[in-house]
Amino acid sequence: VRSKHEDALPIVVCHGWPGSIVEQLKLIGRLSDPPAHGASASDAFHVVIPSMPGYGFSGKPTSTGWGPERIGRAWAELMGRLGYDHYVAQGGDWGAFVVDQMGLQAPEGLLAIHTNMPATVPSDVDKASLAGEPPPSGLAADERRAYEQLIRTYKQVEYARMMAARPQTLYGIADSPVGLAAWLLDHNDADGQPAAAVVSALDRATSATGELTRDEILDNITLYWLTNTGISASRLYREYKGGFFNAKGVSIPVAVTVFPGEQYQAPRSWAERAYPNLIYFNEVDRGGHFAAWEEPELFSAELRAAYRSLRTHERRSSS
Amino acid sequence: MTSTIETASETQPFRLEIPEEQMADLRRRIAATRWPSKELVPDRSQGVQLAMLRELARYWETDYDWRKTEEKLNALPQFTTEIDGLEIHFIHVTSPHKNAMPLIMTHGWPGSVIELLEVVGPLTDPTAHGGDAEDAFELVLPSLPGYGFSGEPTEVGWDLGRTARAWAELMHRLGYARYVAQGGDLGAIVTDVMGRQAPEGLLGIHMNLLVTTLGAATAPPGDSEEERAALEAIKTFTTSGFGYFLEQSTRPQTIGYALVDSPVALAAWMLDHDTDSYYKISRAFLDGEATGHLTRDRIVDNITLYWLTGTGASAARWYWELGQAQAKALAAGQAPPEVSLPVGFTTFPGEIFQAPRSWVEQSYPNLAYFNKVDRGGHFAAWEEPELFCDEVRAAFRSLRTNGGAS
Numbered sequence: 001v002r003s004k005h006e007d008a009l010p011i012v013v014c015h016g017w018p019g020s021i022v023e024q025l026k027l028i029g030r031l032s033d034p035p036a037h038g039a040s041a042s043d044a045f046h047v048v049i050p051s052m053p054g055y056g057f058s059g060k061p062t063s064t065g066w067g068p069e070r071i072g073r074a075w076a077e078l079m080g081r082l083g084y085d086h087y088v089a090q091g092g093d094w095g096a097f098v099v100d101q102m103g104l105q106a107p108e109g110l111l112a113i114h115t116n117m118p119a120t121v122p123s124d125v126d127k128a129s130l131a132g133e134p135p136p137s138g139l140a141a142d143e144r145r146a147y148e149q150l151i152r153t154y155k156q157v158e159y160a161r162m163m164a165a166r167p168q169t170l171y172g173i174a175d176s177p178v179g180l181a182a183w184l185l186d187h188n189d190a191d192g193q194p195a196a197a198v199v200s201a202l203d204r205a206t207s208a209t210g211e212l213t214r215d216e217i218l219d220n221i222t223l224y225w226l227t228n229t230g231i232s233a234s235r236l237y238r239e240y241k242g243g244f245f246n247a248k249g250v251s252i253p254v255a256v257t258v259f260p261g262e263q264y265q266a267p268r269s270w271a272e273r274a275y276p277n278l279i280y281f282n283e284v285d286r287g288g289h290f291a292a293w294e295e296p297e298l299f300s301a302e303l304r305a306a307y308r309s310l311r312t313h314e315r316r317s318s319s
Numbered sequence: 320m321t322s323t324i325e326t327a328s329e330t331q332p333f334r335l336e337i338p339e340e341q342m343a344d345l346r347r348r349i350a351a352t353r354w355p356s357k358e359l360v361p362d363r364s365q366g367v368q369l370a371m372l373r374e375l376a377r378y379w380e381t382d383y384d385w386r387k388t389e390e391k392l393n394a395l396p397q398f399t400t401e402i403d404g405l406e407i408h409f410i411h412v413t414s415p416h417k418n419a420m421p422l423i424m425t426h427g428w429p430g431s432v433i434e435l436l437e438v439v440g441p442l443t444d445p446t447a448h449g450g451d452a453e454d455a456f457e458l459v460l461p462s463l464p465g466y467g468f469s470g471e472p473t474e475v476g477w478d479l480g481r482t483a484r485a486w487a488e489l490m491h492r493l494g495y496a497r498y499v500a501q502g503g504d505l506g507a508i509v510t511d512v513m514g515r516q517a518p519e520g521l522l523g524i525h526m527n528l529l530v531t532t533l534g535a536a537t538a539p540p541g542d543s544e545e546e547r548a549a550l551e552a553i554k555t556f557t558t559s560g561f562g563y564f565l566e567q568s569t570r571p572q573t574i575g576y577a578l579v580d581s582p583v584a585l586a587a588w589m590l591d592h593d594t595d596s597y598y599k600i601s602r603a604f605l606d607g608e609a610t611g612h613l614t615r616d617r618i619v620d621n622i623t624l625y626w627l628t629g630t631g632a633s634a635a636r637w638y639w640e641l642g643q644a645q646a647k648a649l650a651a652g653q654a655p656p657e658v659s660l661p662v663g664f665t666t667f668p669g670e671i672f673q674a675p676r677s678w679v680e681q682s683y684p685n686l687a688y689f690n691k692v693d694r695g696g697h698f699a700a701w702e703e704p705e706l707f708c709d710e711v712r713a714a715f716r717s718l719r720t721n722g723g724a725s
Contacts, residue, residue, distance in 0.1 A: 060356050061359065062356070062357075062359065063359055064359045064360065158565040158566055158569040158570055159566070159570065159573070161561075161562060161565055162562040162563075162565065162566045165366075165558075165559055165560070165561070165562040166365065166366035166367075166562040166563070166591055167365055167366055168355070168358040168365040168366030168367055168368065168369070168587075169366030169367045169562070169563075169587050169588060169591040170366070170577075170584075170587075171354075171355065171367070171372065171577075171581065171583045171584045171586075171587040171588075172574070172576075172577020172578065172580070172581045172583075172584025172585075172587075172588070173577060173584075174353055174354060174355035175352050175353050175354075175577070175580075175581040175583050175584055176576065176577045176580040176581040176584060178576045178577070178580050179576045179577025179578075179580055179581055179584055180577075181576075182572075182573050182574075182575075182576040182577070183573060183574075183577070185573075186570055186573040193570075228353060228355065228356075230355070231355035231356070232355065232356055235359065235365070238365060
């Protein structure tokens with residue numbers, strides 16, 4: 001969606017599992033037309049929201065190899081094809097993996113990435129948390145908290161391990177709407193499995209402030225059902241062989257928003273080490289794993305703030 | 320459990336009569352299956368392959384006759400009895416031979432009593448199957464709680480310990496003062512626990528899966544070629560073949576919805592077990608080559624039994640109970656009591672791993688019988704019933720001469 005505002009910053013926003021473009025619909029107006037939502041025209045974005053390969057209305061790969069690395073390269077190609085010389089990227093969940101890969105690939109024109117599921121965990125903590133071992137000594141309070149959250153998260157990822165090992169065996173999510181719904185709903189956040197934000201949304205028929213409603217949850221499930229993408233989407237877990245939340249060595253500018261309901265709350269100290277070119281870091285007080293979906297207002301405000309410095313810089317350097 | 324004996328010790332005969340309507344509904348659902356796209360690899364590494372499952376579905380919908388199996392089951396004496404608040408279904412076949420030794424055999428997941436049907440004749444009536452009368456058994460084949468025609472627990476707590484105690488109660492109720500127990504897969508877990516509980520009357524146990532090693536936190540010792548190969552096989556299983564186990568032991572309800580709603584989902588879930596049985600089953604459907612008695616009909620019988628009883632979710636919950644029990648034991652830091660009864664063990668080559676004698680001895684110091692055979696896999700009783708029966712006879716023979724069954 002192109003913004004009517006001059007100098008709008010192009011952004012590619014990448015969804016994750018068990019999500020789809022449905023997660024990001026509420027961002028479109030807020031990002032592309034900020035004055036209509038009480039924000040400044042200078043914060044406008046041209047918004048590109050692709051469906052990942054095997055998801056939604058994108059094609060289903062017929063051979064292996066479509067992991068986050070290749071998706072990252074495809075998004076750069078897409079932005080180039082749309083004529084955007086300079087752009088930014090945003091992602092959570094699998095989208096966060098994709099934007100991290102884009103950060104590593106640093107394609108021409110990519111100015112920065114914003115992630116709401118940052119990969120910041122130092123290698124000693126990463127190793128200990130994956131093995132369920134005691135934390136390394138000398139962790140600060142917020143680092144210790146993050147370690148505990150990682151331990152909790154790794155106890156709630158059996159769905160991911162199943163999809164990583166045997167995606168094809170899940171015939172039930174192709175054949176049974178209820179089987180699919182249960183499988184999609186059983187994703188955790190910091191407040192439980194299934195995610196507390198999703199469970200509470202099932203009781204919410206309408207929302208004035210953009211909070212998640214049951215129709216939106218069903219929209220997302222229905223999108224998977226109508227496109228028969230339960231299994232093709234699951235295959236992404238099999239494609240990726242890298243680490244989860246470990247620092248990956250991204251050196252381009254990175255913006256991070258830490259939501260309290262995310263898998264772990266990245267401490268600033270880790271974010272600074274993982275992303276040496278950290279241009280924005282903020283901890284907000286609400287929102288979880290599905291932050292864009294749960295808190296579109298706050299999420300949009302974060303994106304505007306995250307990239308503001310870049311625009312000033314961009315304008316100065318191009319003028 | 321004394322009160323249970325007094326209040327609910329009756330057993331009722333059980334007969335199977337599945338309404339035609341249920342069979343028609345099953346065929347309708349198979350015909351209406353919505354398939355995913357084909358896997359992206361040429362082997363089972365992404366899961367159950369589409370071509371195999373489509374052929375299974377075609378066979379299931381158009382050629383398969385459940386009624387033959389229903390007749391076969393109904394030709395056996397079947398009963399139900401309430402134990403510890405739960406209805407337990409079991410097959411009980413007495414022997415024409417005097418001094419037959421009572422034997423309780425437990426099936427596993429994704430199995431059922433169907434796995435064990437081929438061994439009923441040879442074990443109870445050996446002379447009719449080329450064996451000796453002295454090797455006769457009286458056979459009790461229960462369905463695990465939540466499986467087949469046993470009741471579904473409506474509360475948590477039906478774990479392996481409780482199941483093992485229920486089996487001892489069942490044998491007691493049937494009037495067997497002395498008996499032996501056998502099992503593979505989950506049945507091996509139950510049998511192992513019975514050995515540790517050592518209820519009065521239990522003389523010895525035989526297993527064909529070394530559950531002590533599969534669930535162990537630390538690797539067993541040894542560096543022989545055999546031990547290294549077994550360790551490697553366990554590693555393969557726990558890294559790539561373990562998805563079903565993790566899912567069922569943590570989120571049985573989540574996968575359960577598809578298993579009771581979609582016949583094809585259920586079939587795929589049940590077939591994605593170990594590599595050896597997967598390819599044997601795949602060959603049965605795609606190449607028409609059955610391995611032993613692992614035929615198309617028997618494979619579909621077993622899946623149909625889960626479907627008709629709607630037990631995909633309740634059977635999966637057993638793994639949740641297992642996980643809870645293991646976590647509790649780990650937290651308590653208590654080693655389970657040793658098995659002091661005589662133990663028999665047979666290693667089948669196609670099993671998840673080939674248990675070396677050294678490991679079996681380490682797990683069961685009172686190992687009375689060990690043998691490694693040359694064919695058969697995870698579903699040994701099903702696949703190679705003759706060989707399996709030879710093993711069970713040999714394993715328990717010494718217990719008879721010691722006055723076991725007299």
